[in-house]
Amino acid sequence: MKHIKAASVQFNHKPGNTVSVKSTMIAPCGMNCSLCLANFRDDKGCEGCNGSDENKPYHCIACSIKNCEYLAKSKTKFCYGCEKFPCTRLKRLDKRYRTKYGMSMIENLESIRDNGMRSFIKTEKDRWKCRKCGKILCVHRENCVYCGEKWR
Numbered sequence: 001m002k003h004i005k006a007a008s009v010q011f012n013h014k015p016g017n018t019v020s021v022k023s024t025m026i027a028p029c030g031m032n033c034s035l036c037l038a039n040f041r042d043d044k045g046c047e048g049c050n051g052s053d054e055n056k057p058y059h060c061i062a063c064s065i066k067n068c069e070y071l072a073k074s075k076t077k078f079c080y081g082c083e084k085f086p087c088t089r090l091k092r093l094d095k096r097y098r099t100k101y102g103m104s105m106i107e108n109l110e111s112i113r114d115n116g117m118r119s120f121i122k123t124e125k126d127r128w129k130c131r132k133c134g135k136i137l138c139v140h141r142e143n144c145v146y147c148g149e150k151w152r
Contacts, residue, residue, distance in 0.1 A: 021124045021136075023117050024050050028078050029065045029090060030108035031097075032124055035139040065089050080109040101139045102152060 025033040025048040033039055033048030038057055046055050053061050065071070065079065068089070074081040079090055086094070086106050094105045112120045128137045132149035142152045 021121045021128075023121060024048065026050075026078075026108075026112070026117070026120070027066065028068075028071050029063075029093060030079065030105035030112070032103075032108065032128070032139075034124075034136060035103075035128055037138055037140040040138050040145055065093065076113075078109060078112060079105075080113040085109070097139075103139055 021032060021034045025039075027033055027049035029049075031049070033046065033050075036046065036048075038046035038055075038060070039048065041055075046057070046060070049056075049060060049063070049066050060066070068079075068082075068087075070082045070084055070087075071077065071079060079085050079087070086109075090105060097103045097105060108120065111123065128139070129135070130137055130144040130147060130149055130151060133144060133147035135144065135146040137151055138145050143150050
């Protein structure tokens with residue numbers, strides 16, 4: 001296995017590794033946790049917001065959206081199912097991610113709500129695939145963590 005070092009985080013490059021997005025990796029806020037930097041770590045990969053808290057960064061464990069009292073009451077377990085959608089917290093997160101990373105949590109949630117999870121995941125697999133090596137991109141990096149191709 002070839003290891004690629006980027007920004008002091010080791011990434012495991014497995015030959016043949018293709019874009020994989022699972023519904024369990026879609027956070028209540030609409031974040032695709034498969035694209036998060038924490039998911040790319042070799043030693044302690046994060047299982048996403050819906051997974052165990054064991055290897056999660058603290059800010060994810062303490063997330064005010066994930067721990068929202070309204071979300072807990074929602075039948076969908078996604079923010080789009082909330083009476084306050086989109087709330088101020090989600091709007092702030094959405095603005096930050098649109099500005100820094102070109103991803104909109106609100107658009108993601110609307111896509112899931114309007115078209116279903118299967119359609120959303122299919123779109124995500126194509127949208128976040130490196131055009132050079134075909135592997136999954138990290139939303140938090142401008143270059144593919146596997147081949148170094150600049151994508152943003």
